[in-house]
Amino acid sequence: MTAETSALYDVPGPRALARHRLYGLLALLAVAALVGWVVYMLFHTQQFTAAKWSPFTYRGVQELLLRGLGNTLKAFGWTVLLALPFGALFAAGRLSDHRAVRWCSTVVVEFFRAMPLLVMIFFIFVALKVEPLWALVAGLTLYNGSVLAEVFRAGVLAVPRGQREAAYALGLRKTQVMAYVLVPQANRAMLPSIISQLVVALKDTSLGFLITYEEFLHAGKLIATNLDYDLPFIPVVMVIAPVYIGMCLLLSWTARWVERRGRRSPKVRGGAPMARPGIGMGLPPEAQERRPGPE
Amino acid sequence: MKVLIDNWSTYWHGFLATLWLTLVSAALALVLGVLVASCRVSPVRPLRVFGTAWVTLLRNTPLTLLFFIVVLGLPRFGITLPFFTFAVLALGCYTSAFVCEVLRSGVNTVPAGQGEAARSLGLSFGQTLGLVVLPQAYRSVVAPLGSVMIALAKNTAIAGSFSVAELLGSYRTINELGYGIVWTFVWIAVGYLVITLAISALFNGLERRVAVSR
Numbered sequence: 001m002t003a004e005t006s007a008l009y010d011v012p013g014p015r016a017l018a019r020h021r022l023y024g025l026l027a028l029l030a031v032a033a034l035v036g037w038v039v040y041m042l043f044h045t046q047q048f049t050a051a052k053w054s055p056f057t058y059r060g061v062q063e064l065l066l067r068g069l070g071n072t073l074k075a076f077g078w079t080v081l082l083a084l085p086f087g088a089l090f091a092a093g094r095l096s097d098h099r100a101v102r103w104c105s106t107v108v109v110e111f112f113r114a115m116p117l118l119v120m121i122f123f124i125f126v127a128l129k130v131e132p133l134w135a136l137v138a139g140l141t142l143y144n145g146s147v148l149a150e151v152f153r154a155g156v157l158a159v160p161r162g163q164r165e166a167a168y169a170l171g172l173r174k175t176q177v178m179a180y181v182l183v184p185q186a187n188r189a190m191l192p193s194i195i196s197q198l199v200v201a202l203k204d205t206s207l208g209f210l211i212t213y214e215e216f217l218h219a220g221k222l223i224a225t226n227l228d229y230d231l232p233f234i235p236v237v238m239v240i241a242p243v244y245i246g247m248c249l250l251l252s253w254t255a256r257w258v259e260r261r262g263r264r265s266p267k268v269r270g271g272a273p274m275a276r277p278g279i280g281m282g283l284p285p286e287a288q289e290r291r292p293g294p295e
Numbered sequence: 296m297k298v299l300i301d302n303w304s305t306y307w308h309g310f311l312a313t314l315w316l317t318l319v320s321a322a323l324a325l326v327l328g329v330l331v332a333s334c335r336v337s338p339v340r341p342l343r344v345f346g347t348a349w350v351t352l353l354r355n356t357p358l359t360l361l362f363f364i365v366v367l368g369l370p371r372f373g374i375t376l377p378f379f380t381f382a383v384l385a386l387g388c389y390t391s392a393f394v395c396e397v398l399r400s401g402v403n404t405v406p407a408g409q410g411e412a413a414r415s416l417g418l419s420f421g422q423t424l425g426l427v428v429l430p431q432a433y434r435s436v437v438a439p440l441g442s443v444m445i446a447l448a449k450n451t452a453i454a455g456s457f458s459v460a461e462l463l464g465s466y467r468t469i470n471e472l473g474y475g476i477v478w479t480f481v482w483i484a485v486g487y488l489v490i491t492l493a494i495s496a497l498f499n500g501l502e503r504r505v506a507v508s509r
Contacts, residue, residue, distance in 0.1 A: 007410030007428050008402070009338060009420065020339050027341040041372050116449035116487050118456065119463055119480065126466070127476040199355070206357035210456040217363060224367070233371055237364055241356070248355035 042234065052232035055223055056239065068219030069243065075133060075205045075215065079140040080198060086141055087148030094153050097174070105149075112146040118207055125211045132213035136205065144201045151197060155190035156182050188262055195255035199248050206244070216240060298478045302469050309465035310486045316382060316461060317448045317490065323387030324447065328394025335399050346395065353392035358453055361385045366457050382454040386447060393443045401436035402428065434505045441498025445491045452487070462486050 012020060042048065055061045093105030112120070121139035124130050130138065159182050167181040209217040217240065223229070224236040299306060334346035353361075365385040366378065376384075405428050413427040455461035462483055469479045 007405045007407045008336060008424065009410070010414060012338060016338075023339045024341045027339060027345065031341065031345055045371060045373065047371075114488060114491055115484060116452040116463070118452040119484060119487060122463065122466070123480045123484075126470070127480055203355075203357040206359035207453070209359055209363070210453070217357075217360060221363075231371075233368055237368055241360060241364070244357055244360055245352065245355045248357075249351070252355060 045234075047234040049230070051230045052235050055226065055229045055232060056235070061223060064219045064222065065216070065239070068214060068216040071133070071213065072205050072208075072215040075136050075140070075208060075213070076202050078133075078137045079144060079201050079205070082137065082141040083145040083148055083201065084194075086145030087152055090146065090149035091152035091156070092178075094149065095156060095178075109146045109149050112142045113150070115143075117143045117204060118210065121207055121211060132208060132211050135211060136208040136213050139207075140201055140204055143204075144197055147197055147200075148194065151190055151193045152186070155186035155193075158189065159185045191262065192255045192259035195251060195258060199251045199255070202248055202251060203244075216244070298469065298474045299482050302465075302472070302474070305465050305468050306462075306482060306486065309460070309462035309483075310489075312460045313448070313451050313455075313462040313486070314490060316379070316386070316451045316454060317444075319383050320386035320390060320451070321444055321447055323383055324390035324394050324443075327387060327391035328398060331391060331395040332398040332402070335395060336402055350392045350395055353389055354396075356389070358385070358389050358450055361389055362453060362457050378457070379460075382451075382457065386450060386454065389450070390443060390447045393446070394440065397436055397439045397443060398432070400439075401432040404435050405431045434507065437498060437502045437505060441495060441502070444494050444498070448490050448494060449487065 046052075090105045090109050093101050094109065096102050096105070117139055120142060121135055124138050125132065125135035128135075156178075163181055163185065164177060167177040172180065205215060206217050208215045209221070212218070220236045220240045224231065224233040226232070331346045331349050334342040335350070337343060337346075362382070362385045366381045369376075369381065409427055409431065410423055413423040418426065451461060452463040455464035466476075466479050466483060470476060
């Protein structure tokens with residue numbers, strides 16, 4: 001635990017330890033009381049009656065949920081497929097030697113990062129009258145692609161300057177320097193941040209619910225508002241939330257695992273500093289650039 | 296321009312609602328974030344576990360799902376509040392996880408030697424925290440906290456779709472009156488940009504004030 005090495009307090013002695021144990025006991029009691037209250041409320045409002053859980057035994061309902069999950073993953077897959085090239089393209093544009101290209105890419109990237117994602121999705125859906133799936137994918141691609149462009153750019157810029165200079169000194173061309181020297185080194189260091197951004201994209205596919213895209217949450221809503229099953233809202237949440245959180249956690253853990261593996265690898269140690277994964281909310285690259293690491 | 300002038304009061308109300316929602320949620324997120332962060336850095340293990348669980352769960356939950364649970368689920372428990380309060384709850388809890396992480400990494404950037412030096416000078420826990428650790432942590436916290444607040448302002452758009460009066464929601468009213476949909480959205484976008492740019496200007500100013508050349 002990092003707590004032992006914190007600047008906040010000393011290594012506790014016997015009396016402090018006893019006090020900490022007392023606080024720990026009180027905290028445990030408080031948490032237990034909270035959990036107990038929730039469980040009591042669940043039973044009190046009759047969330048565990050057979051009628052409310054019976055829909056999940058029907059094949060049609062199961063298929064509805066699976067189809068919703070499939071649609072969520074489909075939107076996510078398309079977003080990944082389109083956002084990565086989008087990000088790469090605009091990162092290259094922002095790193096370009098030509099001022100016009102650089103400015104255009106900067107404007108595009110900054111604009112799409114500053115706009116609320118939902119406003120873009122609604123605009124594409126309502127004003128351009130696109131199908132829900134493609135409105136969602138387009139919005140997610142524009143936003144996450146722009147954030148990824150900043151991640152790529154930061155990664156390429158973080159490669160030590162000597163690498164670029166050495167490559168030019170060897171007579172490589174601009175494209176070759178990028179493709180053979182900078183990107184491969186940056187790539188290894190950026191991978192955790194890229195995966196963390198994909199977690200954001202996966203979370204944001206649930207915005208499709210708001211434009212009536214038939215994804216996982218939408219399927220859940222259909223079941224939850226069914227009067228025949230006595231409005232099984234809480235059971236539906238108990239089924240849906242773990243799946244969503246589980247998928248996102250799996251991706252986050254992959255990011256952490258890649259980071260830890262990369263930090264051990266001697267290949268990375270000489271190259272760009274490793275990015276730290278963290279699930280960004282909005283504008284992670286700047287925050288990550290400016291956040292001083294614990295080196 | 297005509298769309299804006301004709302529907303000024305709709306836009307203005309939406310803008311104010313978004314601003315108010317952002318401010319109230321930010322206050323809740325800051326309070327909760329400080330509490331959870333102090334749990335996460337405390338020497339008491341159950342508190343640490345609680346803080347970690349809170350952050351891990353909320354950071355990996357889609358905000359739409361959280362809104363879904365809070366707005367539609369809490370009434371099943373017999374808790375009925377105005378939509379605005381539900382929206383503040385969802386946004387505040389969600390953002391508090393990010394605020395907590397920012398604060399925690401800020402406190403962790405302060406070298407342990409600073410605390411040891413303060414204690415060996417005979418400062419109490421409160422003095423160590425208030426005079427030595429927090430002022431240094433504050434500096435590295437300002438910039439990321441600004442990004443979190445901007446993200447919060449952008450996330451208020453989701454509340455608009457859950458029938459909370461808000462800037463994005465105003466497009467429905469204006470659209471029904473038959474105004475051009477593209478310009479409707481342009482002015483909504485401008486409204487959000489004004490808020491996010493104001494926040495980033497505020498935090499840039501703060502950052503410059505606390506900046507120290509080392």
